[in-house]
Amino acid sequence: MKKLMVVLGMWEVILGAAFGKPNLVVIMADDLGWYDTHFQGNQELETPFLDQFVSQGMRFSHGYAAAPVCTPTRAAMMTGMSPARLAITNHAPGFPDGMVPDGRKLAGARKLTYLPLEAVTLAERLRDEAGYATGFVGKWHLSHRKGKNEQGEKYEPLLRPEYQGFDRNVGGFDRGGPPTYFAPYGIPGLEEAEEGEYLPDRLADECIDFISQNKEKPFFLTFWNYSVHYPIEAPDDLIAKYEKRGVENPAYAAMIEGMDRSIGKLLKSLDDLGLAEDTLVIFTSDNGSLFGNGPLRANKGHLYEGGMRVPWVIRWPGKIAAGAVNDTPVVTTDVFPTLLEVAGLKPEKGVPLDGESLLPLLTGKGQWKREALFFHYPNYAFHKENRLGSVIRKGQHKLIWFYDDESVELYDLEADPGEKTNLAGEMPALSGRLQRELKAWLEESGAKFPYQPKE
Helix, strand or coil: CHHHHHHHHHHHHHHHHHCCCCEEEEEEECCCCCCCCHHHCCCCCCCHHHHHHHHCCEEECCEECCCCCHHHHHHHHHHCCCHHHHCCCCCCCCCCCCCCCCCCCCECCCCCCECCCCCCCHHHHHHHHHCCEEEEEECCCCECCCCECCCCCECHHHHCHHHCCCCEEECCCCCCCCCCCECCCCCCCCCCCCCCCEHHHHHHHHHHHHHHHCCCCCEEEEEECCCCCCCCCCCHHHHHHHHHHCCCCHHHHHHHHHHHHHHHHHHHHHHHCCCHHHEEEEEEECCCCCCCCCCCCCCCCCCCHHHHECCEEEECCCCCCCCEEECCCEEHHHHHHHHHHHCCCCCCCCCCCCCCCCHHHHHCCCCCCCCEEEEEECCCCCCCCCCCEEEEEECCEEEEEECCCCCEEEEECCCCCCCCCCCCCCCHHHHHHHHHHHHHHHHHHCCCCCECCCC
16 A cells, blocks of 8 residues: 555656646856846846846846855755855866965865765756756756776766756766857767857757757756856957947957847747746856956955855746845855745755745745855865855845954945945954854854865
């Protein structure tokens, strides 16, 4: 009888997935900063498709990436766990353990450079428990592991999306950026095309093909666009357009519009196939821009707002008020529990979860419980200009604890979004309380810290 009940329960999940489950699409740009779109206020840029998308959904004005660099953010989205808990705290491969840059005292924390197969991903849960077709298109950057296993097979290909819950993988492997944005691409898992084809357009076409093939059942599509990561390459006509306007970095502006165009193709396909009303779409970025981030301080690789605060928008017709703006701080790890709940799944008992389902914010139903966000970046970014540290954001205040000299900085992000005035000296009680909360979270997460190598 128990076996019969298990079988019936499995069929209930399968049938439930086939009827009434919304499609799920997650679009994550690479290195797109908070100020890198027209809808965020940058009047030099044209992002018409994203502008329209924002008008149809909810924009989070205080949306964050889980880390100021890419690999940790991607791992956090796939697992719902913080980079600190995963020990995936830097872009892969990063610098060798024990390396101390010139002029610094500490080596970055020891870290993983890949997502282990033991981690249960969002794709695995949606596919195996809710019957979703799962497709991955674009940049993975979660499989950087050198060496071979006991069977003589290289580790890296066995850590790609097709081994982490995705039925289909187009272009996902260990590299952080493409060799080029124009065909021939030299990207594993992506068939070559006619010379000169633009990568964002091609990846959008691959997304559309996946949707078309799976439109009769619920699908989960992860479109992690390589844009706008280095190399900075865009179609000549778009570059000329921004050169004529006198924009400071015309190739980068052109890349952004090219990315917007590719997203527009994907969104239009949902309309053409009659799927838009049944599809929840998330748009965000994996970290701040490599270049300027408008009024925010610093850029990619830094714990200031310019390194971590990113565009964050969710569209779900009929469930989310069109054109809504929400000021609640949200973060990449929230994608995991949000999409699980939308699909009718619950978090696994005994498995840590650092994200919070966004449904109470999206629908106005239920209670939002989280009081603080935490970040941990104990490694040197590729530019080696950042300071190693951790962050707590609680209410309007943000505290950064730097490890090189054990100093703290405190900012009122409501009054000072550019983080120009350090209030730590003026508000020692608040600084002390926030630092204690941050230390407790780091301890509970099992975070690894920078260290001084032995001579």
